[in-house]
Amino acid sequence: MFDPLIGFGALASLPVMLALLAGSVLGIVIGILPGIGPGVAIAMLLPMTYGLPPLAGLGLLLGIYVGAYYGGAVTSILIKTPGEASSIMTMFDGHPMAQRGEAERALSLAFASALIGGVFSALVLGLVAGPVSGFTSRFGAAERCLAALLALIFIARAYQKQFAAAAMMIGVGLLVGTVGIDSMSNEYRFTFGLTELQSGLPLVPIVIGLFGVAQALVLISKRPDAAVALPEAPLGRPRLAHFLEPFRYPRTLLRSLLIGTGIGVLPGIGSALSTTLAYFAAKRQSADPQSFGQGNPEGIVAAETANNANSGGAMLTVLALGIPGDAITAIMMGVFIVHGIVPGPTLFADEPHLAYGIFAALIAINVVILVCLLFLAKPFARLSQVDPRWLGCAILMLCFVGGYSSANSMYGVWIALAAGVLGWACAVAQIPVVPLVLGLVLGDVLESSLRQTLSVSEGAWSIFVTRPIAAVLLACCVLALLQPLWARLRPAAPEERLA
Amino acid sequence: MSRAVARGLCAGFLGVSLVLGLRLDRWISGSESGLAWYESARLFPLLAITLVALGALAQLLRLRGAARAAGGDDEADAEVDARGSRGPLVAAGVAGLVAMALLTGWIGFVPSVVVVAGLLAHAAGLGARRALVFALVLATLLHLVFVLGFDVWFPAPRVLELIG
Numbered sequence: 001m002f003d004p005l006i007g008f009g010a011l012a013s014l015p016v017m018l019a020l021l022a023g024s025v026l027g028i029v030i031g032i033l034p035g036i037g038p039g040v041a042i043a044m045l046l047p048m049t050y051g052l053p054p055l056a057g058l059g060l061l062l063g064i065y066v067g068a069y070y071g072g073a074v075t076s077i078l079i080k081t082p083g084e085a086s087s088i089m090t091m092f093d094g095h096p097m098a099q100r101g102e103a104e105r106a107l108s109l110a111f112a113s114a115l116i117g118g119v120f121s122a123l124v125l126g127l128v129a130g131p132v133s134g135f136t137s138r139f140g141a142a143e144r145c146l147a148a149l150l151a152l153i154f155i156a157r158a159y160q161k162q163f164a165a166a167a168m169m170i171g172v173g174l175l176v177g178t179v180g181i182d183s184m185s186n187e188y189r190f191t192f193g194l195t196e197l198q199s200g201l202p203l204v205p206i207v208i209g210l211f212g213v214a215q216a217l218v219l220i221s222k223r224p225d226a227a228v229a230l231p232e233a234p235l236g237r238p239r240l241a242h243f244l245e246p247f248r249y250p251r252t253l254l255r256s257l258l259i260g261t262g263i264g265v266l267p268g269i270g271s272a273l274s275t276t277l278a279y280f281a282a283k284r285q286s287a288d289p290q291s292f293g294q295g296n297p298e299g300i301v302a303a304e305t306a307n308n309a310n311s312g313g314a315m316l317t318v319l320a321l322g323i324p325g326d327a328i329t330a331i332m333m334g335v336f337i338v339h340g341i342v343p344g345p346t347l348f349a350d351e352p353h354l355a356y357g358i359f360a361a362l363i364a365i366n367v368v369i370l371v372c373l374l375f376l377a378k379p380f381a382r383l384s385q386v387d388p389r390w391l392g393c394a395i396l397m398l399c400f401v402g403g404y405s406s407a408n409s410m411y412g413v414w415i416a417l418a419a420g421v422l423g424w425a426c427a428v429a430q431i432p433v434v435p436l437v438l439g440l441v442l443g444d445v446l447e448s449s450l451r452q453t454l455s456v457s458e459g460a461w462s463i464f465v466t467r468p469i470a471a472v473l474l475a476c477c478v479l480a481l482l483q484p485l486w487a488r489l490r491p492a493a494p495e496e497r498l499a
Numbered sequence: 500m501s502r503a504v505a506r507g508l509c510a511g512f513l514g515v516s517l518v519l520g521l522r523l524d525r526w527i528s529g530s531e532s533g534l535a536w537y538e539s540a541r542l543f544p545l546l547a548i549t550l551v552a553l554g555a556l557a558q559l560l561r562l563r564g565a566a567r568a569a570g571g572d573d574e575a576d577a578e579v580d581a582r583g584s585r586g587p588l589v590a591a592g593v594a595g596l597v598a599m600a601l602l603t604g605w606i607g608f609v610p611s612v613v614v615v616a617g618l619l620a621h622a623a624g625l626g627a628r629r630a631l632v633f634a635l636v637l638a639t640l641l642h643l644v645f646v647l648g649f650d651v652w653f654p655a656p657r658v659l660e661l662i663g
Contacts, residue, residue, distance in 0.1 A: 048649050048651075171550030171552075171554055184540070192517070218581045221588035222583050222649075391621065394621045405649075408652065413599070427581035443543075447543040451543070
């Protein structure tokens with residue numbers, strides 16, 4: 001059970017508090033800047049967190065993760081330019097409100113809704129993660145193997161029409177993860193006689209390349225779009241009445257909280273879907289659905305609450321299972337690994353200060369971001385006018401520093417460069433790269449648990465159905481794979497056909 | 500363009516997976532032999548290779564079907580939106596990173612950033628003076644934050660050794 005004293009006590013140190021503040025501000029900036037997502041920023045900054053205490057490093061990255069959600073809302077409302085895909089729904093009602101002179105009200109609604117979503121999901125995470133990790137601590141190798149497999153299937157399924165491409169990229173990630181000396185048999189795998197490859201291909205430069213370098217190449221090479229001007233009128237002082245307005249829509253609030261947190265837990269789905277589902281659920285249930293898209297405050301409440309409720313849910317699988325659900329949490333796992341901490345069921349027993357500190361950090365970050373944005377929303381929004389070509393050059397140099405410092409040699413830079421070219425080619429070909437990262441991260445768990453399981457059963461695959469939890473997980477895997485087939489065979493409802 | 504690149508990438512992944520699969524015994528070698536199949540270090544790479552090959556094949560067939568249907572490009576599922584990026588500038592960016600890796604050892608980190616970032620910004624269409632000011636500010640900031648703040652250590656410039 002979440003112990004607030006342990007959690008907030010763990011935050012009471014200067015490096016941790018400074019990291020939370022810096023991460024929160026940086027996250028807002030990242031959310032506002034055009035073309036940069038939190039994944040790029042987190043990948044570039046990951047090597048810098050190695051010298052920090054674990055909670056400070058994680059606090060910095062969590063601040064960026066959560067801050068980007070808030071930052072995306074600012075530009076969505078003020079200049080109709082969502083910094084993040086998950087902020088598109090906020091734009092539909094936020095921008096019309098800003099146009100009719102209610103920018104302050106729209107921003108207050110968005111920030112308050114995001115705060116409620118963020119704090120709720122952190123509390124849910126705090127309450128649920130302990131019992132879930134207690135349950136998952138009973139997992140043996142077979143269950144760990146199937147849990148990792150289920151996560152990978154979910155990730156591939158999340159790409160719907162690109163399922164084959166996502167499966168291919170997962171395979172590439174799994175294959176890249178096998179490079180180096182096999183820890184179980186000491187055999188050399190795909191090292192081609194190179195000493196550097198014996199310890200495997202490092203995750204951090206690959207992630208820096210796939211996200212950072214690829215994004216920098218795109219920003220440098222694109223003609224900048226015409227910047228949208230900020231509203232001339234002053235925003236006005238934030239008003240408490242507007243801040244409390246989300247509570248006027250308790251049903252929408254609760255529904256969006258559940259959708260956001262629930263989808264956050266599912267691997268690979270992402271916050272963009274949760275905001276869309278929450279928005280259209282609110283529209284369907286509304287007495288005045290026609291007003292959605294024309295400045296209805298309920299639309300902002302639905303989208304922003306669900307958007308920020310994702311953050312806690314996404315951390316749940318990392319903390320309780322050691323399985324990341326998206327690229328950002330996969331990168332964050334790097335912080336645990338560098339410090340020799342094993343995320344998963346044993347984390348709560350081994351490192352309670354860290355585990356509960358993360359919940360407390362999530363709550364603190366939401367409050368810090370809110371305070372920053374309530375008074376500085378418009379100056380922050382001016383950052384959206386930055387020429388993307390400056391950003392591209394700066395990101396490329398940051399990737400160089402990140403790649404170099406990850407291995408303290410140019411080896412990391414060369415890997416980041418190769419991964420960057422692959423990432424750019426994938427972006428042009430519209431092939432997703434997140435499955436590659438998750439395959440790379442989960443490959444180790446999947447392989448070691450698969451070989452352990454088969455060693456125990458002496459090669460009999462039936463072990464996956466004779467253990468009850470494993471059988472349930474296997475059934476989930478089969479259902480997740482077959483569900484699209486069933487959906488294709490099932491006759492479509494008239495409204496689905498229309499859609 | 501995107502469909503041609505997608506076809507090229509998938510064909511590349513398919514080819515690499517076939518080569519790796521066929522020469523697995525050569526590229527996975529070491530002390531252990533005579534292990535049961537389920538304890539072998541070859542099992543998991545073989546499964547991964549199979550997944551890559553099947554995924555690439557399915558994607559190639561899908562792309563072929565999409566081309567026959569003569570539709571537009573697929574909906575963007577990639578995380579980075581690369582539509583509208585210009586090849587020569589992408590090549591310049593890649594060359595910039597290569598130049599950084601080579602120059603840093605010779606002239607040091609800060610001068611390398613000034614040279615490479617300045618040239619890149621200028622190539623991207625920014626005026627020479629603005630590009631130079633930007634590169635100087637960026638180099639100073641990176642030095643302050645990473646070299647002084649985070650203790651990132653870069654090799655001493657070799658040119659100093661040559662000068663004596």
